[in-house]
Amino acid sequence: MLVRNAFFGSLLLLSSVIASPLRAQSELEPRAKPQLISIEEMRKQLKPGHPHKDKAIFFTHHLSEWEWRQIEAWAEDRGLDHAGSVWRDKDMVDLNKYEKAPWERELQFWSDFSRVYAQEVSGTVYLIMRHAFNPRVDSIFYDVELAEIKRLNKVDKIVWIDPSKMPDLDDVNPQNPLIYEERVYWRRGDPMPPPEYGYCLKQYRCPNHFYWNVL
Numbered sequence: 650m651l652v653r654n655a656f657f658g659s660l661l662l663l664s665s666v667i668a669s670p671l672r673a674q675s676e677l678e679p680r681a682k683p684q685l686i687s688i689e690e691m692r693k694q695l696k697p698g699h700p701h702k703d704k705a706i707f708f709t710h711h712l713s714e715w716e717w718r719q720i721e722a723w724a725e726d727r728g729l730d731h732a733g734s735v736w737r738d739k740d741m742v743d744l745n746k747y748e749k750a751p752w753e754r755e756l757q758f759w760s761d762f763s764r765v766y767a768q769e770v771s772g773t774v775y776l777i778m779r780h781a782f783n784p785r786v787d788s789i790f791y792d793v794e795l796a797e798i799k800r801l802n803k804v805d806k807i808v809w810i811d812p813s814k815m816p817d818l819d820d821v822n823p824q825n826p827l828i829y830e831e832r833v834y835w836r837r838g839d840p841m842p843p844p845e846y847g848y849c850l851k852q853y854r855c856p857n858h859f860y861w862n863v864l
Contacts, residue, residue: 682748688761694737700730705770708777709790720777720812732766760793767794771803782809786844802837811832827838
């Protein structure tokens with residue numbers, strides 16, 4: 650009996666030694682990332698009262714990541730809203746948060762949250778884009794956001810700001826006034842402005858410039 654108890658005790662000790670590294674390894678394994686969320690879930694993520702009336706900005710056309718980040722910081726310091734700042738979960742629009750999806754699903758994800766944002770803007774909104782260009786016909790701004798703005802009829806006008814003519818873009822002091830050369834891109838009741846035609850982003854993807862090439 651004594652020998653049998655010692656034998657079973659050894660088995661229990663051996664099993665605990667084997668199981669401990671397995672538990673430690675499982676605890677170190679990264680958690681599975683969630684799937685990209687639906688447009689219905691995005692609507693639930695909107696902060697109450699956002700985007701604010703007369704405070705929404707859009708930007709488009711060949712922006713580098715540095716320009717895009719600079720414009721976002723400039724806008725936030727002045728109390729303006731953009732499509733990445735109006736969500737309860739500030740990382741909601743970050744693709745790295747989610748499990749990798751096919752290109753078409755990622756593009757749909759960008760289109761969906763841009764659509765939700767555009768459906769909520771009102772009053773005067775601002776378009777940050779160089780005056781030398783028009784939005785591409787297949788860009789998210791033209792194909793999704795502008796189409797929603799025109800359809801819902803809540804926006805009075807879109808003021809067009811050329812980032813190269815904004816003397817205060819490098820100054821992030823929120824006390825400074827919004828300085829820009831005024832130019833109206835679109836007014837309520839106008840037809841869709843003329844777009845720029847080019848390659849179709851739904852067929853070709855630039856892997857190093859995903860975000861700013863679909864705007």
